[in-house]
Structure formats: structure tokens, C-alpha cells
Amino acid sequence: MTVPGGLLAEEGTYHWSMSISDGDSSSSEVGKCEFAVDHTAPDAPVVSSTDYPNDDGVAIPAGGVGQTGVFTFDANGTEDVDHYLWSVTEEENDDPQARVDAEGLGGNAAVRWTPALGGPQTMFVRSVDRAGNRSDIVRYRIFVRAGEPLVEKLEGHWQLDGDLADHSSHNRDLIAVGEPQLTADGYDGGAVRLDGASSRLYYAGPVLDTSTSFSVSAWAKASAAGGYQTVLSQNGQRTSGFQLQLTTLGEWALVMFGEDVDGGGAEHARIRSPEPASMDVWTHLLGVYDHGAGELRLYVDGRLVVERDYTSTWTATGDLQIGAAQWKGNQVDLFDGVIDDVRVYQRVIVPSEAELLANHAVLRAHYPLDEGTGTVATDRVTGAVAELAGSAAWESEQHTAVIVGETEDGGYGEVTAPQPGIRTDRSYTVAAWVRLDDPGEGQNRTAVSVDGARFSPFMLQYRENVKKWCFLVSLGADIESGLWVPSEHEPEFGRWVHLTGVHDFARQETRIYVNGSFSAMRTGAVGWNGDGELVLGGARWIGQDVDPWNGAVRNVRVYSGVLSDQTIGQLPLQS
CATH class of the missing domain: 2.60.120.200 (Jelly Rolls)
Structure with a gap:
């Protein structure tokens, strides 16, 4: 049965029953039911918490990131509150949607909330009565006490x-x-x-x-x-x-x-x-x-x-x-x-x-490349020995470094070192001072990579098609494809530049930094584990040695995990 609109405009309790008639006689009445019409919104609830207290509208710093708090919603004297709607956000306004039922009609309710961020936040709460009427929204101010990550509790x-x-x-x-x-x-x-x-x-x-x-x-x-x-x-x-x-x-x-x-x-x-x-x-x-x-x-x-x-x-x-x-x-x-x-x-x-x-970062290899003579360089972390091959040679001008890659007379030189103890299918960081003297025409140039049978799992390089510094992560041991992150910085040739590439497995991000500053980022590269040698001066693609560098490299560091932006910013100052 549909009641015509406007017929029950007045609030109150209504009774109804029904019978059936054939025109001559009627059945006895059945039903004898009642219902209430309620258009009145409930009073706004009262919100309180001993874990994240509020003094007359002013949030008191308390708790901390990851520390669960209990919040109580009081019906504030409204006897027919059925449930509450709530939310927590950093914004000044919100329409709360999370529901928690009252402990009986007109009763209180309690919710538990765990902050993922520190600082000021607001809990938004409203009461809803059994007729669906909604109260005004109450704003309960919260201040999650700041603290060092991974220290509290x-x-x-x-x-x-x-x-x-x-x-x-x-x-x-x-x-x-x-x-x-x-x-x-x-x-x-x-x-x-x-x-x-x-x-x-x-x-x-x-x-x-x-x-x-x-x-x-x-x-x-x-x-x-x-x-x-x-x-x-x-x-x-x-x-x-x-x-x-x-x-x-x-x-x-x-x-x-x-x-x-x-x-x-x-x-x-x-x-x-x-x-x-x-x-x-x-x-x-x-x-x-x-x-x-x-x-x-x-x-x-x-x-x-x-x-x-x-x-x-x-x-x-x-x-x-x-x-x-x-x-x-x-x-x-x-x-x-x-x-x-x-x-x-x-x-x-x-x-x-x-x-x-x-992403806890651990230095796995560090080649300062400051020996200046001979055909080997030493890893300051493990004592492993890297070998200068081909036309690779020392220079001791502004800095002691190794000249690698392509030479004017058509030679090719590189430095090879044992696998630096990282998994390239997980988080890692690679950093180096590089100087690209001349990019040439139509040629990518790779300063640091890890070798593979067919593909290098990563390349810290100059990429000719975009004419930018670039950090490339290949997508598989047998996949001719890669995700490359070009820097926002314009390359400078013939000058020393500090490059850092980060593959962040946890966040699924690949990032490049230039001279200690964040430059660019892309998402979605999964990476794969390559266990080949560390190579300075070139890379591997489709089973071929490619992208010879044309300049010098020094102070190469390789880490398991991810260095913070602050620490990356300090790397150029340590060289």
C-alpha cells in the first residue's frame, strides 16, 4: 500500500488496520499496527577520547603514529539515536560515511582509530535516528603527537x-x-x-x-x-x-x-x-x-x-x-x-x-677509484678487486678518476667488479660522479650498470633520444624493454655531475637524482635479479655490449635498500 504524499505531514504516532469487503459484507479488521512519523533531527552527539583528548575544542597533543585510540560517541540525550556516521581527515570539511551502531536505541558507541600521520586532524561525527534523520556534524579536533618513526612503543x-x-x-x-x-x-x-x-x-x-x-x-x-x-x-x-x-x-x-x-x-x-x-x-x-x-x-x-x-x-x-x-x-x-x-x-x-x-640502506660496494696507477681498484667495503680493461686508464687532473668507454682512436675501456651484493629485483641505490665529455650523435652512454647474459638489469646513463640523464630499469632477463626515468635537469658535458639512481621495491618507484637533488620519478617497474658483474663504462642489451661511456667515472657507491633524500643530498659533499 502506498500512502499519498502529504497525507502524513504531522509528526506523531499513527495506527492502521485493514479489512476486505465484497460489497455486501466485510471481513474482520486485521493489523492494528502503529508507526511513528518523525521529521526532527537528533541533537548533535558528544565526542570524547582519553587517548586523544580535546579541551573545549582545542586538541591536546597525544598518542602518536600507529597508536590506536578509542573514541566514544554520546547521543546527547536524544533517545532514538540508532547509529553514528564518522570519519577522520586532515581536511576542514568532510561528509562522514563509516557507520557504527549505538549500544541500544539512544545509546553510546565506541570506535577505534589508528593514525597513519602525525599532526592536526579532525574527526567528523553525526547522529542518525531510527527514522533516518541526521544531526549536524560535530568536529572533534585531534593532534597526533609527532615522533621519530620506528621509535614510539x-x-x-x-x-x-x-x-x-x-x-x-x-x-x-x-x-x-x-x-x-x-x-x-x-x-x-x-x-x-x-x-x-x-x-x-x-x-x-x-x-x-x-x-x-x-x-x-x-x-x-x-x-x-x-x-x-x-x-x-x-x-x-x-x-x-x-x-x-x-x-x-x-x-x-x-x-x-x-x-x-x-x-x-x-x-x-x-x-x-x-x-x-x-x-x-x-x-x-x-x-x-x-x-x-x-x-x-x-x-x-x-x-x-x-x-x-x-x-x-x-x-x-x-x-x-x-x-x-x-x-x-x-x-x-x-x-x-x-x-x-x-x-x-x-x-x-x-x-x-x-x-x-x-628499505634500510646498507653500503655493499664503494669504489673511490682514487688509486691513480695500476690496473686494479679496491672496494672499500669488502676488499674486492675491480679490473681496468681495454683502454680504461687513470687521469689525475681535477680529480683522480678512470677514463672509460669509447676513445678517440676507436678503443673501448671499462672497469668490471664482482657483483656488489644487491638484488636488483628488490630495493637498491647506485650513485657515482660522472663526466661525459662528448655524447656524440645517436648514441646512448652508460656510466654504471650490472651485467647480464642478454640485458643489464639497470643502467645509470645519458639517453640520446631524450637528451637527458637517465636511470633505466630493464623489465626481465629476456625482455627487450625497460622503464627509463629521464631527469628534469639539462645535462652538462665536460663537467663532473653526481648521479643517483634508486629502485624502490616497496613503493614501486624508480627515481633519479642529479647533484644530490631529486629530479624525476616513474612508477611500475618491477625489476628482476641480475647477478652479473658491476660494469663501469657500458651496458648489455640483447646480448651485446652497448652504450660505451665517453668520459670519466669516480666514487661509485652501491647500496641495498633506499637512501633517504637527505642522505642522497649529502653524497656529493662526501666525494
Whole structure:
């Protein structure tokens, strides 16, 4: 039945019933129902939070990035409030859409929110009554206290550089079980090698409250897949509160269990990486439980790879373990491989911090090229030796450097060095001082590359078709294509220029810097791992040696990870 418009204009309670008539007689009435007409908007709600307080409209600096806060919405005396709509933004105006139901008609509601940014922000909230009427929007000012990334709520940090000391402020030194090798080579410095049979590390007692937001991270290098292997966990009474692990199928995973009982209860909230783990390769793992959002997240090498809904209902009160887990009260799933730089936080690590962890830059090779004589140059990091070949020769004019590439008499020279210890399918940074004396006509010129059977995985170069400095990332070992990033800076020939190329796996960005300043960026290059030699003075394309440089090169640095813009800006000053 449709009620004609305007018939029920007055607010109030209406009763209705109906009967059927054939013209002679009628049925008895049925229904005898009632409904209310309500055009009155509810009063604006009252918003409060002890985690992110507000004093008479003025936000008090509190909390921090990744630190979940609870906010309460009060119906402010309106008895028929059904739900609330809310949002948080840095903007001055917003139309909130996220819904949270009141605790009964006219009741309060509570939401959890985890800031991903510091500084001033605004929560927008309105009440909605059972008739769908909406209140005015309340603006609740928030000021997320600024702090150093990766410092706030750090509950434990074990660098594992030959010892088991905690480098956070909590002095939670680890205890070794079995015979772990404490002097293994790490991603950065030392690490601990575990045998997958009896060796593990632990801290006696809980470190994290697993019923609320927390994050756990580590560098891991697995020796082989087979059976569950745990990088990091925390014991309950009978089962782990969480496990950061390698699965039987060779996937990285994060799992939490519904109950602290044998078998973990009915719910096993496991999220798995979509790509299999690479064996014997350093991989950064980050597991996040966001209690405010009710989500589990897994990051691999700084990139969010999987998430799912989950809400923890219990806290694990036992030991924190590195290299093992708990199941049915026993220590199981021992890790076979190497673990480095373990960190645990009692808060959410946000995406920008995940990138910082995974992009931690480590200098893998540094060739100053300042020897000035002979046919070799030395890597100041590893002691490896690079060889001058062909017409490559020293010059000692304004700077000591190596002349490489094409020469006037038709010769060709280059410097080759051992692979610098980076994976070109992950994040890396390459930097060098270069001088291009003459680009010539119709010719690309490459100063620094890594060799490949058919293609160089990257080239730091001058590109003739755009007449710019360029950082090129090829797209596959057998793919005749690349993503190249031309600089915004105009090249200067016959003068020294400092070039830096960055491949940022976590952000899927490729960037070029000129004389320490950001110049250009493109997105979408995946990259591939080339394990050839470091080459100064040329590159490889379709199986041919190409793009000979025509000038000099000096002070070449290669890093795993990504240098910050500030650090890149300092590189030209260090040469």
C-alpha cells in the first residue's frame, strides 16, 4: 500500500488496520499496527577520547603514529539515536560515511582509530535516528603527537650483531637454547643462524599484549622449505598468541589463534604471501595486528601483500620466541636459516614505516677509484678487486678518476667488479660522479650498470633520444624493454655531475637524482635479479655490449635498500 504524499505531514504516532469487503459484507479488521512519523533531527552527539583528548575544542597533543585510540560517541540525550556516521581527515570539511551502531536505541558507541600521520586532524561525527534523520556534524579536533618513526612503543629490538642484547630501552636480553651461531653474516652486520632442530632464542616472559594492536618485524633468510618454521612468536599457556612463519608450502605467513587451548580453537586466522618465499635470500617480514581496524596485515619487503579481518580476544602471557613456536604446550616449528634485526612494537606500524624498515640502506660496494696507477681498484667495503680493461686508464687532473668507454682512436675501456651484493629485483641505490665529455650523435652512454647474459638489469646513463640523464630499469632477463626515468635537469658535458639512481621495491618507484637533488620519478617497474658483474663504462642489451661511456667515472657507491633524500643530498659533499 502506498500512502499519498502529504497525507502524513504531522509528526506523531499513527495506527492502521485493514479489512476486505465484497460489497455486501466485510471481513474482520486485521493489523492494528502503529508507526511513528518523525521529521526532527537528533541533537548533535558528544565526542570524547582519553587517548586523544580535546579541551573545549582545542586538541591536546597525544598518542602518536600507529597508536590506536578509542573514541566514544554520546547521543546527547536524544533517545532514538540508532547509529553514528564518522570519519577522520586532515581536511576542514568532510561528509562522514563509516557507520557504527549505538549500544541500544539512544545509546553510546565506541570506535577505534589508528593514525597513519602525525599532526592536526579532525574527526567528523553525526547522529542518525531510527527514522533516518541526521544531526549536524560535530568536529572533534585531534593532534597526533609527532615522533621519530620506528621509535614510539618499541618494546624490544634485537640487532643480533654477535650478542643477544636488547637495544630498546627495556633491557630485555635474550636467552639462547641449543647452539645458535651468533656470528653469522646478517643483512646488516651480524645475525643468528638457527639449525631448525634444537636452537632458538627467547625472552623469559611476555613482551607484547596480543589482545591489542602490535607489530613484529625481522629480516629472515630461510635455508629450505619443509614443515612450518617460525621466525617470531609469543607463547600462551598452550599455543602461541601469534606466529610469523614460513608455511609447509613455502609461503611467508602471519597467524593468530582464536583460543589459548590445544589446537588453537576453532579460528586459525592465517594470512599467506601470494608469492612463494625465495630460499637463501634476505627478506624483510612485518606482521601487524590492528585492533582498531580489526585486521591482520602481512608486509613482505615493505609491501603489503595480504590482509584479513580478525579481532583478538586474548593475550599471550608466555615467552617471546625467535626461531620457534608453541603448540599444545610444546616448542615446535623451529626455524632453519638466519635471522637479523628483530623488532616488536605495541602499536601499528603504518605503511610509511614498513617501507623504512624494508628499505634500510646498507653500503655493499664503494669504489673511490682514487688509486691513480695500476690496473686494479679496491672496494672499500669488502676488499674486492675491480679490473681496468681495454683502454680504461687513470687521469689525475681535477680529480683522480678512470677514463672509460669509447676513445678517440676507436678503443673501448671499462672497469668490471664482482657483483656488489644487491638484488636488483628488490630495493637498491647506485650513485657515482660522472663526466661525459662528448655524447656524440645517436648514441646512448652508460656510466654504471650490472651485467647480464642478454640485458643489464639497470643502467645509470645519458639517453640520446631524450637528451637527458637517465636511470633505466630493464623489465626481465629476456625482455627487450625497460622503464627509463629521464631527469628534469639539462645535462652538462665536460663537467663532473653526481648521479643517483634508486629502485624502490616497496613503493614501486624508480627515481633519479642529479647533484644530490631529486629530479624525476616513474612508477611500475618491477625489476628482476641480475647477478652479473658491476660494469663501469657500458651496458648489455640483447646480448651485446652497448652504450660505451665517453668520459670519466669516480666514487661509485652501491647500496641495498633506499637512501633517504637527505642522505642522497649529502653524497656529493662526501666525494
